[in-house]
Amino acid sequence: MARENHAVPRQYTKQLYLNKTISNTRIFGLKFIKYVFFLVLIYILQFTSIFLHTNYLLKPCENVGDILKLKQNIAHIQPQNQVLFHDTSNLSNVMLNNKIQLIKRASDLKTDMTSSGRAHRDHIYKKFFKVPKNMKNVNCKRIFNGNDTGKYKRAFKNNVTNNVNNSNIKPEEVTPEDYITMARDCSAFIGNRRYITHHLTEEERDFPIAYSILMYTNVEQTERLLRAIYRPQNVYCLHVDAKTDDKIYKALTDISKCFENVFVLNERINVTWGEISVLEPELMCMKALWKRNKLWKYFINLTGQEFPLKTNSEIVKILKAYNGSNDVEATIADFKDRCMTSNPTLPPPYGIKVTKGAVHVAVSRGFVDFCLHDKKAQEILSWMRFSCKIPDEAFFTTLNHNRQLGVPGSYKGYPETTKMSDRRKPYLARFKNRIHSKLHHWVCKGRYVRGMCVLSIGDLPLLAKRPELFANKFHLEDEPVTIGCLEELMFNRTRDEYLGKRTFDTKWHSMLGFVLGKL
Structure with missing residues (x-):
C-alpha cells in the first residue's frame, strides 16, 4: 500500500516560523520588562530604606537628645564595598552611584549635625554652668572635708571678718520687698537668680516630678529651695501659712508668675503642729497638682526649711529605680495610743493597723490618685480627724502599709523602717537627725528644736555623703x-x-525591700 504524502506546503511553513518568532520575541520582551521592573523595585526599596534612616537628619536638632538620636540613626548608614547589583548594565551602575552619593551626603550631614550638637551643648554649658556658683569668701570644699567648720561658724556668729582673706562672710539678706521688685522683670529675675530653665537630659525631661512646698517664714530660704530643685518639666505647688506676713505671700506669688509651672495656693491654712491642719495643705497641693499636670510621675512634699542632697538627675534615677513603690516611713514599735476612738463601736475602718511615720514622703502618682479619689482613703481620713492625736504622722504611712487597701505601690511587708545597712525598709525621702532616734545616732553640730537637729556647718561632711533625697531642717x-x-x-x-x-x-x-515588696 502506498504511503500517503503528509508534506506541509511551503507557504504554511513560513507562516508557522513567523508566528513562532513573534511569540519568542514577546516572551523575551516580557522577561526584559520584568527584569527592568525588578531592578527599579530594588532601587526604590533601597532608596526608601536610606531615606527612612536619614530623614531625621533634615530636621533641626533642638537639644542634646536629638543629637544622640541622630547619631543612632546615622550609625545604620555606612558605605559598603560589596556590589549591590551584579548586572553590569548602565542602569545598575547609575543606581549604585546614586546610592554612594546619598550615603556621602548623609555622612556630610552627620558631621554638620554633630558639630551642631556640640554647639548646643556648649550653649547650655555657658548659659548655666560656665560661671561657678561659689560661696563668697568661704572655702566650701574644705568644710565638706571636715576642715575650718569652727572657724567659719565663729566668724559668722560674731559677725567678724574671715581670717583667710579679711572679708566679711555674712551674706546680704534678700527681703520680701527685694523679691517683689526683682520679680517685676521676670527675664532678669530668672537670669540673675540663675535658675536652670532647661531639662538638661532626656531622662529628666521624660520623668517630671510634682512638688509641694509648705512655708511660713523666710521667703529667701524658700526661694533658694525652689531654685535648687527647679526644672521646666517639673511642677511646683506652694502654700503660705495663714500666719505668715502678707508681704511674704505677695513676694512668692510674684515669683511664681515668672514661671508657668510654679503656682501659689490662694487658700491659706493656719497650720498648727500636731493637728490635721498640717496635712490639709498637703492634700490641697496634691489636688491642685493632679488637675494642673497629667504627666508627672512622683510626688514629693517639702517644707521651706529643707534642702536637696541629690541633684534632679539623681532624684529621677532613684525614683525610676523605685519602679512605682512608695518611700514612706513607718513604725509600729514606737506607736502607742496615738489613735484611740472615744466610741468603741467605731474601730479603725477596713481593719487597718495604724502606723506612725513622717508626713514627708516620695510617692507614686497612683498613691496620690488613691489619696484623692478612693472612698477608703476618705473614710480613713475622716476617722483619723477625731481619733488620732497627730493625724499628719498617721495618714500617709497607714495607707502605704495596709495591703488590704490596695494602694498602688504600697508595701506588703512588715511596716517598720530599718537602718540604711538593712535593705528591707530604709527611709530615703528625708534625712532627719532626731534627738531620740533608735535607728541613728549622729552628733548634732547645730541645735535641737522640738527634738529635731537644726543642721549646721559642722553637719556638712555628713550630709555630703548621705543617701537621702532631702535634708531637714x-x-x-x-x-x-x-x-x-x-x-x-x-x-x-x-x-x-x-x-x-x-x-x-x-x-x-x-x-531595696520596699521596692521588691511593693503591691
Whole structure:
C-alpha cells in the first residue's frame, strides 16, 4: 500500500516560523520588562530604606537628645564595598552611584549635625554652668572635708571678718520687698537668680516630678529651695501659712508668675503642729497638682526649711529605680495610743493597723490618685480627724502599709523602717537627725528644736555623703553658710553630670525591700 504524502506546503511553513518568532520575541520582551521592573523595585526599596534612616537628619536638632538620636540613626548608614547589583548594565551602575552619593551626603550631614550638637551643648554649658556658683569668701570644699567648720561658724556668729582673706562672710539678706521688685522683670529675675530653665537630659525631661512646698517664714530660704530643685518639666505647688506676713505671700506669688509651672495656693491654712491642719495643705497641693499636670510621675512634699542632697538627675534615677513603690516611713514599735476612738463601736475602718511615720514622703502618682479619689482613703481620713492625736504622722504611712487597701505601690511587708545597712525598709525621702532616734545616732553640730537637729556647718561632711533625697531642717538666718555650701555642692554635681564627669548607680535602690515588696 502506498504511503500517503503528509508534506506541509511551503507557504504554511513560513507562516508557522513567523508566528513562532513573534511569540519568542514577546516572551523575551516580557522577561526584559520584568527584569527592568525588578531592578527599579530594588532601587526604590533601597532608596526608601536610606531615606527612612536619614530623614531625621533634615530636621533641626533642638537639644542634646536629638543629637544622640541622630547619631543612632546615622550609625545604620555606612558605605559598603560589596556590589549591590551584579548586572553590569548602565542602569545598575547609575543606581549604585546614586546610592554612594546619598550615603556621602548623609555622612556630610552627620558631621554638620554633630558639630551642631556640640554647639548646643556648649550653649547650655555657658548659659548655666560656665560661671561657678561659689560661696563668697568661704572655702566650701574644705568644710565638706571636715576642715575650718569652727572657724567659719565663729566668724559668722560674731559677725567678724574671715581670717583667710579679711572679708566679711555674712551674706546680704534678700527681703520680701527685694523679691517683689526683682520679680517685676521676670527675664532678669530668672537670669540673675540663675535658675536652670532647661531639662538638661532626656531622662529628666521624660520623668517630671510634682512638688509641694509648705512655708511660713523666710521667703529667701524658700526661694533658694525652689531654685535648687527647679526644672521646666517639673511642677511646683506652694502654700503660705495663714500666719505668715502678707508681704511674704505677695513676694512668692510674684515669683511664681515668672514661671508657668510654679503656682501659689490662694487658700491659706493656719497650720498648727500636731493637728490635721498640717496635712490639709498637703492634700490641697496634691489636688491642685493632679488637675494642673497629667504627666508627672512622683510626688514629693517639702517644707521651706529643707534642702536637696541629690541633684534632679539623681532624684529621677532613684525614683525610676523605685519602679512605682512608695518611700514612706513607718513604725509600729514606737506607736502607742496615738489613735484611740472615744466610741468603741467605731474601730479603725477596713481593719487597718495604724502606723506612725513622717508626713514627708516620695510617692507614686497612683498613691496620690488613691489619696484623692478612693472612698477608703476618705473614710480613713475622716476617722483619723477625731481619733488620732497627730493625724499628719498617721495618714500617709497607714495607707502605704495596709495591703488590704490596695494602694498602688504600697508595701506588703512588715511596716517598720530599718537602718540604711538593712535593705528591707530604709527611709530615703528625708534625712532627719532626731534627738531620740533608735535607728541613728549622729552628733548634732547645730541645735535641737522640738527634738529635731537644726543642721549646721559642722553637719556638712555628713550630709555630703548621705543617701537621702532631702535634708531637714535648716535655718538660713542662723546658718547661711550651710545652705550656701549645699547650693555650691549641688551646682557642681549637676554640672559634672551634664559634662559626663559624674555618674550615679541605682542598683542598690532597685534591690531595696520596699521596692521588691511593693503591691
